[in-house]
Amino acid sequence: MIFRSRYRWTEMGLLLFPAAFLVLALLELELTQGASTALTRNTLPPIDTFTPAIGLIVALAVTHVLLTIFAPDSDQTLLPIAGMLASIGVIMALRIGSAPGFNAPTLGAKQLAWVILGLGFCVGTVLLTRDLRWVRNYKYTWAVVGLALVGVTFVNAIRHFNTNAPSRDVLAIGPGGLSFQPSELVKICLVVFFAGYLSENQEMLSVGSVSFGGVKLPPLKQLGPLLFMLGLALIIAVGIRELGLALLIFGMVLSMTYAATNRMTYVLGGLALFTVGAIIAFSVFSYARVRLQIVTNAFDPEVYPVAGYQIVQGLVAFASGGVFGSGLGLGHPTIVPASNTDYIAASFGEEFGFAGLLALLGLFMLLVFRGMLVAIRARDPFNQLMAVGLTSVFALQTLVILAGNLKLMPLTGVPLPFVAYGGSSVIANFIIIGFLLRLSESKT
Amino acid sequence: MLDTYAVLLILRIALVVILYLAIFRVIAVARREIKVVEHAPASITRGKDVVGHLVVIDSGSTPLRPGARLDIEPITTIGRSPTNTVVLDSTFVSTEHTRILFRDHSLWVEDMNSRNGTLVDQNRITSPVAVTPGTILQVGDVRFKFAV
Numbered sequence: 401m402i403f404r405s406r407y408r409w410t411e412m413g414l415l416l417f418p419a420a421f422l423v424l425a426l427l428e429l430e431l432t433q434g435a436s437t438a439l440t441r442n443t444l445p446p447i448d449t450f451t452p453a454i455g456l457i458v459a460l461a462v463t464h465v466l467l468t469i470f471a472p473d474s475d476q477t478l479l480p481i482a483g484m485l486a487s488i489g490v491i492m493a494l495r496i497g498s499a500p501g502f503n504a505p506t507l508g509a510k511q512l513a514w515v516i517l518g519l520g521f522c523v524g525t526v527l528l529t530r531d532l533r534w535v536r537n538y539k540y541t542w543a544v545v546g547l548a549l550v551g552v553t554f555v556n557a558i559r560h561f562n563t564n565a566p567s568r569d570v571l572a573i574g575p576g577g578l579s580f581q582p583s584e585l586v587k588i589c590l591v592v593f594f595a596g597y598l599s600e601n602q603e604m605l606s607v608g609s610v611s612f613g614g615v616k617l618p619p620l621k622q623l624g625p626l627l628f629m630l631g632l633a634l635i636i637a638v639g640i641r642e643l644g645l646a647l648l649i650f651g652m653v654l655s656m657t658y659a660a661t662n663r664m665t666y667v668l669g670g671l672a673l674f675t676v677g678a679i680i681a682f683s684v685f686s687y688a689r690v691r692l693q694i695v696t697n698a699f700d701p702e703v704y705p706v707a708g709y710q711i712v713q714g715l716v717a718f719a720s721g722g723v724f725g726s727g728l729g730l731g732h733p734t735i736v737p738a739s740n741t742d743y744i745a746a747s748f749g750e751e752f753g754f755a756g757l758l759a760l761l762g763l764f765m766l767l768v769f770r771g772m773l774v775a776i777r778a779r780d781p782f783n784q785l786m787a788v789g790l791t792s793v794f795a796l797q798t799l800v801i802l803a804g805n806l807k808l809m810p811l812t813g814v815p816l817p818f819v820a821y822g823g824s825s826v827i828a829n830f831i832i833i834g835f836l837l838r839l840s841e842s843k844t
Numbered sequence: 845m846l847d848t849y850a851v852l853l854i855l856r857i858a859l860v861v862i863l864y865l866a867i868f869r870v871i872a873v874a875r876r877e878i879k880v881v882e883h884a885p886a887s888i889t890r891g892k893d894v895v896g897h898l899v900v901i902d903s904g905s906t907p908l909r910p911g912a913r914l915d916i917e918p919i920t921t922i923g924r925s926p927t928n929t930v931v932l933d934s935t936f937v938s939t940e941h942t943r944i945l946f947r948d949h950s951l952w953v954e955d956m957n958s959r960n961g962t963l964v965d966q967n968r969i970t971s972p973v974a975v976t977p978g979t980i981l982q983v984g985d986v987r988f989k990f991a992v
Binding site for chain 1: 852855873
């Protein structure tokens with residue numbers, strides 16, 4: 401710490417990896433798309449430009465320079481890890497977009513634009529949160545913003561209640577077919593609010609004063625927001641049918657509460673509530689039963705053509721990748737519906753194989769590890785809890801969607817952070833990286 | 845000359861290798877950082893002379909807010925008189941009620957012959973008692989918890 405120069409050499413060195421990955425991946429894509437080998441059946445014109453690779457490398461480099469100027473002491477591994485994941489995302493969007501039958505040649509360019517925009521938001525967050533106190537002081541404003549976003553989604557859900565759209569959480573804005581997923585920003589607002597609430601009531605919650613059936617509980621005033629958050633997750637699950645978001649909020653609330661109080665009671669109580677809720681949902685709502693049926697009986701000849709097609713084809717994609725994968729550009733990922741969003745892991749798994757998937761998981765684990773390290777090193781309880789909450793959002797999202805893809809639990813449409821195609825998700829995740837970068841500065 | 849298949853094979857291997865190299869590189873950085881932290885002198889991390897915190901659990905009849913964190917200095921006095929480090933405006937608290945000292949890397953609580961006594965984990969103390977984070981301290985009708 402003492403003899404370290406101010407220039408972020410480590411970050412620059414680590415950023416060489418995404419850069420090398422982008423250049424080599426584009427080279428491979430060009431070869432597989434252009435060359436008329438027996439391996440490919442691609443008929444679309446080849447990707448004959450290195451713009452995506454150069455664009456992303458330049459964007460990462462610019463972000464790196466801006467961080468050197470504005471946050472020289474922040475963590476140097478977060479940007480390279482996120483950059484690596486985002487590079488995978490852009491390459492996969494490029495590859496899937498140009499696949500025959502998918503017919504979206506601009507998909508890669510769009511994802512690239514989202515990532516560059518996301519990096520801009522990341523730097524913007526770093527600049528705006530120079531003094532983290534204002535973030536904490538307006539914690540109720542954040543809560544209101546979060547609730548307003550949920551409310552908007554809720555109205556939208558009621559409007560489309562009869563349509564069978566799998567997700568009701570998409571808002572169309574503007575004429576260009578641009579859509580926006582409010583839930584992505586809801587997560588951040590709720591983490592900020594909950595970190596503010598927990599850091600103020602940490603001791604009350606961990607000690608407890610009202611004895612209730614042998615268990616010491618804090619008074620209702622302190623317990624209120626906690627119950628409110630759990631209720632919110634329930635409303636989202638039932639009203640908007642956005643199970644993924646509900647799970648995310650639920651898990652985030654429990655991890656933050658556990659981190660703040662060090663009491664297993666809350667986690668066990670939360671899990672008990674979850675079990676009760678799941679049983680009730682299962683017996684009352686038919687869609688919950690259908691979701692579970694898909695997981696348990698996907699291979700059933702009667703279920704497969706109606707509801708099991710996606711999940712079975714996803715498993716086939718994983719399996720056909722084998723250990724080393726079919727090679728980028730040489731698989732057939734577009735057979736699986738939503739191969740660029742919900743099933744991006746299957747697409748990646750098919751072309752990069754088990755080895756590649758393990759590396760992807762390793763990158764996510766490193767991201768979570770660095771985030772928790774930020775939390776441990778932070779001085780202030782609010783900063784610590786915010787780092788814990790934001791990191792748990794990454795961890796939970798990755799777990800929920802990967803478990804869904806692998807048929808370990810019902811599939812919920814949660815985007816795989818940075819990798820899945822989608823503007824709101826990429827931007828929200830880069831805002832989280834911005835917060836973590838600011839939180840990692842030892843001075844705050 | 846290399847044919848397309850050979851180039852593709854090399855590229856495929858290279859892409860996965862890059863992913864793993866990136867992971868190992870980040871781990872190497874993390875290991876180095878942890879070593880630096882271990883060897884850094886501990887003194888530079890402390891700006892103010894704060895050796896711990898008292899967290900208000902039950903404010904009794906004082907205007908303190910439950911959950912508030914008060915700094916513990918190497919010598920901290922608690923009582924009703926404004927000369928104390930921590931002033932508790934309550935009729936149940938004596939003018940000089942309790943003293944907290946930092947000695948031998950530990951915090952000690954000592955009663956200053958108060959009228960209502962000092963309770964550590966609900967036991968009235970007669971001699972200095974060493975406390976750890978999590979210990980409950982009661983001064984008059986005010987209850988605190990020790991925290992780091």
